[in-house]
Amino acid sequence: MSRRGRSTSGRLPLVLLLPALLGLAFLLVPLIGLLAKAPWSTLPGRLFSADVWQALRLSLVCATSATVLCLLLGVPLAWLLARGGLPGRSLIRAFVTVPLVLPPVVGGVALLLVLGRRGLVGEHLDAWFGISLPFTTAGVIVAEAFVAMPFLVISVEGALRAADPRYEEAAATLGAGRWLTFRRVTLPSIAPGVVAGTVLCWARALGEFGATITFAGNFPGRTTTMPLAVYLALETDPDVAVVLSLVLLLVSVVVLASLRERWISGLR
Amino acid sequence: MFRRTALAALAAVAALTLAGCGDDTPAASSSPSSSSSSSSTPALSGNISVFAAASLTGTFTQLGKGFEAANPGTKVTFNFAGSSALAQQINQGAPADVFASAAPKNMDQVTDKGTPTNFVKNTLEIAVPKGNPAKITGLKDFADKNKKIVLCAVQVPCGAAADKVFKATGITAQPDSLEQDVKAALTKVSLGEADAALVYKTDVLSAKDKVEGIQFPEASKAVNEYPIATLTKSKNPDLAKAFVDYVLSDKGKAVLSAAGFDAP
């Protein structure tokens, strides 16, 4: 069963290989465009400006916090969808995907209507606890989590539905309650799905723009994440926008590649 | 009551979003038989694409309908977006016949164009939610840290104008957010999230159900000129010129001033 053994499947069929390479090229061409347009000579100077690092740090902090929030809420939601035996489950699943379909700007407005200072819930948060989410870093996290959560929920639910529920039965016969079974048996067995979902979720949160700027606004150091900085840079200096995009891309690729390697190898 | 406001706000944003995504401009902007007529009063026909600043969405849509009615057989398609984005699209070869910018700077960025004409100017106003709950009285309130203040980012025209005003008056604004465009700033006010924003008079007027405008004398320090020009790559230059003339005509001026624009 050596992986290095010769492939037994023969040559790759051209009918798959051709569209596969086209697909890859399609995804990579915009990146190449960015690289080609990058102002390499002035790049270092632009890179080490305080604004860039501030936006990058904020982006990473917010995307990671949003991902943690999504994990805390999304994994149980996925479990409920996959195992809860709820009536009208397909309808609930459709609702879960609403943030995927909704234009992010509209999602941001919807969040304002609920969590804003005069929103359904936000009104009470403000009146009772003095909490106001818009224009705050917490608001950025909420907006990113709203948009990114479906990616996590759908991945984890898929993994749960593919997982063999008899392992959970085995755990029950060994005296494990549902919570222990979930923690010690279900969750480890769907770990690859959770990792995949987390990666997607984090990447989506990192690139989030519309809902963030609508719900949390834009203020350097507080709510200006990289995508917002990129957008505003585009208004005046497209070169800076290219540099910022490259930084965002580079950081996300490095983080995803290294984390994924570590997570997956940890599971073997 | 709340629900109706909410729905209206959602609808408004949806409309904005859709307008912003208007890159479905027809590829063929003129019919081949239209331009070669040698008659002294050429019959106008065919299509043109007008790239116009987002703040012109209402007025230009109305002007387009008026123009089409006055010239049967013509069709005007609009692409509304931020002026700088439009300027870039045009320079990248987007099929545009007319460009109406919200700032001379963006007009300057466009290379292949006819002589621009300033057709309106827009003045800043303080927008506050209906009823002015935070009791905003003037520009000095923008320095109050306890008030939720929203400005446009300096990179976009309304932000640049606001910056000019504050520099001229010596007031240090304490914004909570620097919005990506004037409509976003207005949305924050109309939803009551912000106590005040600095936007254009026309924007206040467009949202007069939810927003009140407060004029302030310092606004004269940063008046925004709107230039309009035909583009030399137009496939239907006659129709493009006719549309620009229509905007500059008395009918055009009437529509624009009704929306709050001042004459240049």
Next chain:
Amino acid sequence: MTLYADLQVSRGSFNLSLDLTVEPGEVVALLGPNGAGKTTALRAIAGLLALNGGRIALDGSVWDEPPRTFRTPDRRPIGVVFQDYLLFNHLSCLENVAFGLRARGVDKQIARSEAARWLETVGLSEYARTRPRALSGGQAQRVALARALATDPSLLLLDEPLAALDASTTLHVRAELGQHLQRFEGRTLLVTHDPLDAMVLADRIVIVEDGQIVQEGKPTEVAHRPRTDYVAQLVGLNLYQGTASGTTVTLTEGGTITLAEPTTGPVHVAFPPTAVSLYPTPPSGSPRNTWPAVVTGIEQHAHTVRVRLDASPTGPSTLLADITPAAVADLHLTPGQPLHTTLKATEVHTYPV
């Protein structure tokens, strides 16, 4: 104390209705074809399936009695060995065995040392850190058994514990399983479709067909007095215990059987009734197992006739032979008639006890 299970389960058109009891130290085998409801019965007792009617109780505590009482599996003192073992692949063998103890609140260190002891008992100490997917089928089965027994359950449930093994390892694993079951002081319920498993491992066999018990009793009883054609086909097997020495097995009930392959020690000896031939006179040549016998019964089955014989004192006192109806006519078979029987040594199988 006895486990009482009056199982009433309906699923669509299928109805299960079984009355079972299992005494401490007893191994009861639930034997029947696929789809008979054996696994459903096991799942109901384990609490993985709720009864529609009836009652399950042990030691005066009720596990399931609809509509009032239902204890979830984690609140029943059971251990289950599943058909494909269901070992947790993300845990080592030791952690698998310790899982039940940890789930029941045993301190981590104590659970681990107890689990290590169980792995030693099943002879897999050196695999403590191994992930289950690296184990052979037989090893996985032993880990599953250790995991089920580690919590010291009152009731051990085995669902086709040998079905996932290949034929060559089944023999050995079955013998080992038998030893562990003998040492286990609790109650054991074994579900199997393999008559041999039931015969060798169980103290009592309950035969289930279409959700109903068709016969129950000690293995030899069931084998020798099948009450229905189905049972006769199913358990149609000559099965004895004895002690082997070389190629000769001395049967516990008297008589000897000669084997093709030498072996030693206590063994089960089994051969199908078709391996036995009947002759009116002593056969010529020298088949190694030749016994004079007396016909004690004749049963007509679908395509064959099963003849019951007494071959004592040289052979087994109860011997089954399947012959064709034509042969019955040729031999003029009647009860009490003396005959000569032969058995081919190559068709005799032995299993270590």
